[in-house]
Amino acid sequence: MFKRSSLAAIAAAALMGLTLSVGATFAQDAATPAPLPTPTDVPAVDFGTGGTHISFWNGLTGSDGSTFNDMLTAFSKAHPEVSVTVEEIPWDTLYPKLQTAFVAGNPPDLILLHSAQIPQFASYGVLADLTDWYSDKGGFFPVDDISKITRDGMDYQGKAYGIPLDNHGRGLWVSKNAFQKAGVDPNMAEPTNYADWVALFQKLTLDKNGKNAADPAFDKDNVVQWGFTVSEWPRVNFMAALVQNGGKWISDDGKTVTINSDAGVKALQQWVDLVYKYHVSPPEAGFDSWGAYAAGALAILPTGTWFHNQANLDTDIQSEVWPTVQFGDKPATYMGIHTFMVPATATGDQLAADKTLIQWFSENQQGWAASGQVPARLSVQAALDPATYSSNIIIGKTMADYGTLDWSSPTLLELFTAIDPELSAALNNQKTPKQALDDAAARMQEALDRVAAGG
Numbered sequence: 001m002f003k004r005s006s007l008a009a010i011a012a013a014a015l016m017g018l019t020l021s022v023g024a025t026f027a028q029d030a031a032t033p034a035p036l037p038t039p040t041d042v043p044a045v046d047f048g049t050g051g052t053h054i055s056f057w058n059g060l061t062g063s064d065g066s067t068f069n070d071m072l073t074a075f076s077k078a079h080p081e082v083s084v085t086v087e088e089i090p091w092d093t094l095y096p097k098l099q100t101a102f103v104a105g106n107p108p109d110l111i112l113l114h115s116a117q118i119p120q121f122a123s124y125g126v127l128a129d130l131t132d133w134y135s136d137k138g139g140f141f142p143v144d145d146i147s148k149i150t151r152d153g154m155d156y157q158g159k160a161y162g163i164p165l166d167n168h169g170r171g172l173w174v175s176k177n178a179f180q181k182a183g184v185d186p187n188m189a190e191p192t193n194y195a196d197w198v199a200l201f202q203k204l205t206l207d208k209n210g211k212n213a214a215d216p217a218f219d220k221d222n223v224v225q226w227g228f229t230v231s232e233w234p235r236v237n238f239m240a241a242l243v244q245n246g247g248k249w250i251s252d253d254g255k256t257v258t259i260n261s262d263a264g265v266k267a268l269q270q271w272v273d274l275v276y277k278y279h280v281s282p283p284e285a286g287f288d289s290w291g292a293y294a295a296g297a298l299a300i301l302p303t304g305t306w307f308h309n310q311a312n313l314d315t316d317i318q319s320e321v322w323p324t325v326q327f328g329d330k331p332a333t334y335m336g337i338h339t340f341m342v343p344a345t346a347t348g349d350q351l352a353a354d355k356t357l358i359q360w361f362s363e364n365q366q367g368w369a370a371s372g373q374v375p376a377r378l379s380v381q382a383a384l385d386p387a388t389y390s391s392n393i394i395i396g397k398t399m400a401d402y403g404t405l406d407w408s409s410p411t412l413l414e415l416f417t418a419i420d421p422e423l424s425a426a427l428n429n430q431k432t433p434k435q436a437l438d439d440a441a442a443r444m445q446e447a448l449d450r451v452a453a454g455g
Helices: 004-028 064-078 091-104 115-123 148-152 176-181 194-204 234-244 262-276 289-294 305-313 348-363 365-371 378-382 390-402 412-427 433-452
Strands: 042-047 052-058 082-088 110-114 166-175 223-225 300-304 319-323 333-336 338-341
Touching (some): 082 348, 166 234, 166 305, 166 365, 166 390, 262 412, 289 300, 289 305, 300 305
Antiparallel strands (some): 110 338, 166 300
């Protein structure tokens, strides 16, 4: 049974997220072009016919979801006593839907979220303590086979509330075809500073007359090939750029939002300038980056490890993978951890079935590498074939060397809801970077202060 205060907290968070989301929608109504429609849920899929049933929610609506479902097919064959119904729900929909389900008392039996959500849901008392599932407490999961940053990401107030599936993060997919079309050597070494990145993007951005963005006669209103795009997941792009420029989300004592520091404004301005000063990227709203890449209209696609399967489908594009862009003085890249979590209500046969599935996935993580994600277990990472898993290895190394996780906070989802529309406003030329970050910081600070006050 969940505490009444915990349920009230979830309800308040869900309501706050809905309120902010609606406000953001009204704010964006004036934007042109209009944003793409929100993705819809993928229909539920059943695996196996066993008598013990698991309802399972995750946000793997990208090409990585197909790999996950292939693994569930294999799991069902290995464990015919268990059946699984999977709902793949876009992340921005999954979180409020899950909050509502907890409030209503009917959460799924198993969930796969980002580790960054552990503090919020654990603070509500709705997640099972999985500490004794780790080997140092007699459990099945080898604690010495994951990195420290991964292991730390599973904890909240001294207890483990998750079992990691992977490390995932950002990199660049480079179209050799587009480089060749622009007369740029696709075998060049990637730049390491903002000026050189801009120069490369300018060479790769072509108008209908074949002139690039560095040419005074370039026609910015008739671009046929973009060098880069700011459109996909601006928040994590900004997270890395903020760190690269010496900034941080929150002060060291966890009390003050600092995204609107000089470093933050500089970081966001760098991305905005790619659109409106250098004309090497379209505005953020309404641009289909994956579609443009597949159509040969985008030279460099900043995206995540999850693009691996989709890249293999884009057979007309000769792709290569680079580490993510470095615009500031030091390297940094977004890193996340897909994590299995179990509702605190799971007991008996239900809890045993959840554990069976999670343990099977842990012991078969090499299959998950086919999604492009980097398996959490170090032994599996070390065994990856470079010819088959080059993107996993290249991006995986950057995460190990300079990965940056979402800031850990029980109010993280509210922080996301506050900053996302403001980043879009800046990238669509509705606000200056300073205005956007000041407005986001004010709302984020209210959320932090309310949590600090016990609200």
